Amino acid sequence: MTVYGVGLGPGDADLVTVKGRRVLESVATVYSPGRLSRSVALEHVAESKIGDLEFPMTRDPDELRSAWKDAATEVASEAREDDVAFVTLGDPNVYSTFGHLRRTLDTFHPEIELEVVPGVSAMTAFATALDVEVEAGTGLALQEAEGGSVSTDPDRMILFKVTDAPATYETLTEAGYDVQFGRRLFMQQGETVVTDDPSDVDDRDYYTLAYAERRGLERDLATAEFDVEGTAKREEST
Incomplete structure (x- = not known):
């Protein structure tokens, strides 16, 4: 058996x-x-x-x-x-x-x-919940952030067990990252929260994660050009 x-x-x-x-x-x-x-x-x-x-x-x-x-x-x-x-x-x-x-x-x-x-992991589901695209060829580090202790070496990180969101946010923003938080993503129990304000998730909750991306990263993608063209076209139509 x-x-x-x-x-x-x-x-x-x-x-x-x-x-x-x-x-x-x-x-x-x-x-x-x-x-x-x-x-x-x-x-x-x-x-x-x-x-x-x-x-x-x-x-x-x-x-x-x-x-x-x-x-x-x-x-x-x-x-x-x-x-x-x-x-x-x-x-x-x-x-x-x-x-x-x-x-x-x-x-x-x-x-x-x-x-x-296998099951769907929060480390992949986060991308949909936070509307983040992790492009082909992108490096992405995973690490725990309990108590606000995080590394600031990788360009992109998923942090989980974020039990001190304000401390995590301060460390990362001072190191040059943009940060988003997600709590209880795709969970039926408790309130789902997606925010870039650490005060929204400042109470300790084991099921809080963060996505951090270094500011100013260049995306060498063929279709990235369409983002610029699409923005210009939308501006022309308004």
């Missing part, structure tokens, strides 16, 4: 992939590590099919290892009888809790088969 790591996407139940939905419908149990992923999964399966896993709110490594060993034991026990799924927001292999389960299963239950079903 198999444990499927299923990415649920950024939080909108309609953004679960077709394969992800099929897996959720086919397995015996759908394990959820948290309230938000549970609520998305419930749009696709009955509540009786959900298996909740409890994890302590701590950074203590011993407590966390103990919790993951218990979770892996439960998941492996069910997986010996039938296929099961472990769901996570975003993609299972990108800043996800699924990595902890996979490592623990590999160590203590190596006989269990694992398969990952």
Whole structure:
């Protein structure tokens, strides 16, 4: 039998992939590590099919290892009888809790088969929500920004876990970046916010990200010329 790591996407139940939905419908149990992923999964399966896993709110490594060993034991026990799924927001292999389960299963239950079903990640969904185009050939760095600590080397960055938006904004604007923030993008829970004003997202929220682009970047694209022509034509018609 198999444990499927299923990415649920950024939080909108309609953004679960077709394969992800099929897996959720086919397995015996759908394990959820948290309230938000549970609520998305419930749009696709009955509540009786959900298996909740409890994890302590701590950074203590011993407590966390103990919790993951218990979770892996439960998941492996069910997986010996039938296929099961472990769901996570975003993609299972990108800043996800699924990595902890996979490592623990590999160590203590190596006989269990694992398969990952990718999901839409906030790192790609942000571009649509913020109306940002990441052009072909563009470099794009990903980094966490918890507490306002960020690097100012890359030309373009996606920052997530932005828990101190004002400090992040100050650091980046002083370093020559334009900055946009997005909170709970494509999520059904909570208010979605897209803004370039850090005061709009100054309360701590784990699901806040930012896009930073160095001012004055040149875009060497054949069709970039159309932007200039289109602007001129619109001005002529008004």
